[in-house]
Amino acid sequence: MSLSTAAAFTLEDWKRTGAEVLRGLDSRLFIDGEFRASPEGRRIETVNPATGEVIAEVTAASPSDVDRAVQAARRSFRAGAWAGLAPRDRMAVMYRWAELIEANAPELCVLETLDMGKPIRDVVAGDLPSVAGFIRFCAECIDKIDGRVTSTDPSALHMILREPLGVVGAISPWNYPMLMATWKIAPALAAGNSVVLKPAEQAPLSCLRLAQLFVEAGGPAGVLNVLNGIGEIAGRALALHTDVDKVSFTGSTQVGKLMLVYSGQSNMKKVALECGGKSPQIFLDDLPDLDRAVEAAFRGIYGNQGEVCNAGSRLLVARSIHEEFVARFKARAAEAFVPGDPLDPATSMGPLVDHHSQRRVLGMVEAGVREGACLEMGGDAPASLASGAYVNPTLFTSVRPDMSIAREEIFGPVASLIPFDSVDEALEIANDTIYGLAASVWTRDLSTAVRCVRAIQAGVVWVNTFDESDMTQPFGGFKQSGNSKDNCIDSVRAYMQEKSAWIRL
Numbered sequence: 373m374s375l376s377t378a379a380a381f382t383l384e385d386w387k388r389t390g391a392e393v394l395r396g397l398d399s400r401l402f403i404d405g406e407f408r409a410s411p412e413g414r415r416i417e418t419v420n421p422a423t424g425e426v427i428a429e430v431t432a433a434s435p436s437d438v439d440r441a442v443q444a445a446r447r448s449f450r451a452g453a454w455a456g457l458a459p460r461d462r463m464a465v466m467y468r469w470a471e472l473i474e475a476n477a478p479e480l481c482v483l484e485t486l487d488m489g490k491p492i493r494d495v496v497a498g499d500l501p502s503v504a505g506f507i508r509f510c511a512e513c514i515d516k517i518d519g520r521v522t523s524t525d526p527s528a529l530h531m532i533l534r535e536p537l538g539v540v541g542a543i544s545p546w547n548y549p550m551l552m553a554t555w556k557i558a559p560a561l562a563a564g565n566s567v568v569l570k571p572a573e574q575a576p577l578s579c580l581r582l583a584q585l586f587v588e589a590g591g592p593a594g595v596l597n598v599l600n601g602i603g604e605i606a607g608r609a610l611a612l613h614t615d616v617d618k619v620s621f622t623g624s625t626q627v628g629k630l631m632l633v634y635s636g637q638s639n640m641k642k643v644a645l646e647c648g649g650k651s652p653q654i655f656l657d658d659l660p661d662l663d664r665a666v667e668a669a670f671r672g673i674y675g676n677q678g679e680v681c682n683a684g685s686r687l688l689v690a691r692s693i694h695e696e697f698v699a700r701f702k703a704r705a706a707e708a709f710v711p712g713d714p715l716d717p718a719t720s721m722g723p724l725v726d727h728h729s730q731r732r733v734l735g736m737v738e739a740g741v742r743e744g745a746c747l748e749m750g751g752d753a754p755a756s757l758a759s760g761a762y763v764n765p766t767l768f769t770s771v772r773p774d775m776s777i778a779r780e781e782i783f784g785p786v787a788s789l790i791p792f793d794s795v796d797e798a799l800e801i802a803n804d805t806i807y808g809l810a811a812s813v814w815t816r817d818l819s820t821a822v823r824c825v826r827a828i829q830a831g832v833v834w835v836n837t838f839d840e841s842d843m844t845q846p847f848g849g850f851k852q853s854g855n856s857k858d859n860c861i862d863s864v865r866a867y868m869q870e871k872s873a874w875i876r877l
């Protein structure tokens with residue numbers, strides 16, 4: 373099987389594959405190269421958000437399971453099982469790993485969709501190839517990152533060496549379960565570390581298979597461990613563990629702040645945070661192509677059900693084009709995003725990750741209405757899909773920057789459109805947020821574009837496009853969106869430390 377086979381699957385093929393995969397699933401803890409039970413035996417249910425059915429129970433790690441996994445990682449690191457391999461040998465394992473991921477594409481893709489509800493076509497065309505591609509990118513970095521020899525007095529030799537950190541704890545979210553985990557584990561492994569990953573409890577299945585495939589590819593036991601479990605128990609124990617050298621976290625700002633506390637309460641481990649966002653897209657009245665801009669606006673907020681950290685959730689639109697913008701947005705978005713069975717390759721929009729999330733998003737919609745915004749579209753759950761956690765694509769207009777729907781991360785398919793009268797006003801609104809993950813500006817004028825890029829406080833600013841990138845792009849936020857970068861060669865360096873060796877000759 374392969375990615376191209378998966379791309380040709382029908383709904384029936386996916387249903388059959390899903391049932392087979394769930395029957396053969398091992399959902400215990402993956403520690404030291406094997407699936408293992410937890411002595412405490414606690415399990416958590418995982419629910420298909422499209423149907424509300426329980427599809428699996430996974431072992432939930434206790435603090436002592438976390439300790440076992442960290443010890444296994446530390447043993448493998450000390451033994452040099454991975455860090456001690458020649459760079460080319462580590463590269464070969466990572467390349468084989470990427471190949472195995474592609475070879476097992478149907479299984480991994482269906483697990484992702486059953487677990488968190490994203491449309492299967494997006495996993496096949498987007499998540500899965502990005503996972504394999506990023507692992508290859510990190511593998512390529514392995515023998516390209518060097519140390520340095522500095523210019524010193526000839527009586528000394530000064531070398532700056534780069535070494536892996538040791539044991540990395542990775543804590544990942546559920547919105548792109550495999551991809552967000554890979555953005556942590558692939559650079560950490562490429563840098564020579566051993567890793568313990570704690571995926572989100574809402575989508576625990578696919579990462580277990582990723583770890584198993586790493587071992588099948590020749591990855592030594594103990595180098596990549598995956599523990600599912602409750603954030604406040606297993607995630608907390610991992611982030612507090614005194615034998616973890618760095619915790620790399622992607623998730624909410626609220627939990628990201630706890631990581632800093634855990635580090636201070638334990639061993640001052642390094643902390644990398646990729647957190648929430650409330651990204652503005654600024655549409656100026658001289659934008660080059662209104663249709664393309666409108667398309668970027670609705671794709672930027674309804675793609676992946678709006679469950680995207682950099683979702684373009686605030687649409688800042690020049691008042692002079694506002695009316696036409698809204699008319700085209702409503703007409704085209706309603707055609708492009710229709711909620712349906714995410715296993716059907718024709719479906720463009722799945723359910724939210726769970727019913728809790730659905731209630732939270734619908735609650736935010738109620739708040740928007742209460743605060744006086746105009747509900748133009750959606751705001752409810754589709755009646756024909758009542759057992760799933762669906763929310764229709766939603767658009768608010770007449771939003772004021774002080775309203776909760778303009779300030780809080782909704783993490784669902786809800787766009788808040790705020791009109792403005794000048795570039796200065798747009799920039800002020802864009803920056804009036806605790807977040808700073810991403811933004812875009814749409815204009816024909818190069819000078820205005822550059823002025824906006826410089827003025828916007830965000831880690832990524834797009835011009836006349838949105839959410840475009842490849843793996844060379846440092847992705848990460850300013851302000852309370854985080855303190856590090858994923859997805860580029862520097863992300864591999866971030867899992868290394870520099871040692872200075874001064875040699876008297």
Ligand code: NAD
Nearest residue numbers: 544545546571572603604607608623624627646647648681
């Ligand atoms: P979350 O913060 O609830 O959970 C993230 C992870 O942290 C999960 O694995 C969870 O189990 C764990 N966790 C929860 N409480 C914990 C605790 N007390 N101690 C230790 N670990 C704990 O986030 P989520 O709901 O899974 O994901 C959505 C959030 O992630 C959104 O805010 C989104 O913007 C953000 N996100 C950011 C990026 C980025 O690159 N900046 C990417 C994807 C998602």
